[in-house]
Amino acid sequence: MLKEKKIAVIGGGKMGETLISRLLSTKTLQKDQLFVSDKNASRIAHFEEKYEVKGSTDNSDAARQADIILLAVKPQIAHKVIASIRESIHPEQLVISIMAGYTLKQLQEGLVLPLPVIRAMPNTPCEIGAGMTVLASGNETNGEHIKFAEELFGAVGKTLVLDEKYFDAVTALSASGPAYIYMVIEALAEGGVKCGLPRDVSTTLVAQACLGASRMVAETHHHPAILKDHVTTPAGCTIDGLLKLEEGGLRVTLIKAVDEAARRAKELGKE
Numbered sequence: 001m002l003k004e005k006k007i008a009v010i011g012g013g014k015m016g017e018t019l020i021s022r023l024l025s026t027k028t029l030q031k032d033q034l035f036v037s038d039k040n041a042s043r044i045a046h047f048e049e050k051y052e053v054k055g056s057t058d059n060s061d062a063a064r065q066a067d068i069i070l071l072a073v074k075p076q077i078a079h080k081v082i083a084s085i086r087e088s089i090h091p092e093q094l095v096i097s098i099m100a101g102y103t104l105k106q107l108q109e110g111l112v113l114p115l116p117v118i119r120a121m122p123n124t125p126c127e128i129g130a131g132m133t134v135l136a137s138g139n140e141t142n143g144e145h146i147k148f149a150e151e152l153f154g155a156v157g158k159t160l161v162l163d164e165k166y167f168d169a170v171t172a173l174s175a176s177g178p179a180y181i182y183m184v185i186e187a188l189a190e191g192g193v194k195c196g197l198p199r200d201v202s203t204t205l206v207a208q209a210c211l212g213a214s215r216m217v218a219e220t221h222h223h224p225a226i227l228k229d230h231v232t233t234p235a236g237c238t239i240d241g242l243l244k245l246e247e248g249g250l251r252v253t254l255i256k257a258v259d260e261a262a263r264r265a266k267e268l269g270k271e
Contacts, residue, residue, distance in 0.1 A: 008066035011073035012038030018127045028155040060088040068094045071211035075268045076097040091115045092144050101268025104138045116141040118149050123175045131157030132174050136164035139231035218253035
């Protein structure tokens with residue numbers, strides 16, 4: 001569906017580059033379909049040299065040429081960026097925002113025109129094609145627009161369409177979640193080192209254990225508690241380890257981490 005569309009990525013940061021890189025490497029889009037804008041001229045030079053896509057430091061120039069405009073900037077500068085493209089947009093365009101905490105209502109009001117808008121929340125594993133992107137649609141958005149977004153973000157992983165009311169929780173869990181898992185991996189690897197394993201071996205073992213456990217949950221559709229019980233044999237070593245995790249409050253701490261991150265996500269769109 002995207003074969004005839006031109007995409008403007010406004011914001012040449014980490015996620016903007018991840019999307020451009022994967023869209024090209026998966027051949028979802030061709031170079032001449034992409035345009036990137038960023039206030040930093042050196043970033044534009046980087047995109048033009050590495051990906052051979054057109055770029056500009058003028059957001060309105062990018063928006064003017066696109067069928068789909070992807071806003072990949074920090075929510076703190078959302079008002080400024082939206083103001084910079086307001087005069088260059090038209091109702092036939094689709095605007096997709098990946099700005100954390102910035103609501104569809106804010107986006108629609110900022111753009112003024114009644115055009116289709118989609119809110120997307122990807123995460124950093126998009127970089128290796130293992131991402132998760134949640135989508136929510138605005139009032140002017142139809143099924144075709146959603147399909148465009150699903151194809152776009154399908155290049156970097158899985159997609160899921162949800163009501164926007166879940167987005168603060170999505171941001172706290174799906175977008176921030178990889179950081180929590182990295183901390184768990186780091187801590188478990190340290191445990192392996194304490195027990196005598198070389199650090200690289202310990203990290204490899206933990207990373208593969210997490211990968212395998214994640215796939216078990218995703219592919220078997222069993223409740224994690226059931227899968228945990230399958231590992232926990234009577235009077236074995238796993239139950240002793242689990243008791244220490246419960247003693248340390250791991251479960252409650254992770255729940256509180258998600259809750260606190262969701263609170264912060266709600267604040268971001270108001271700054």
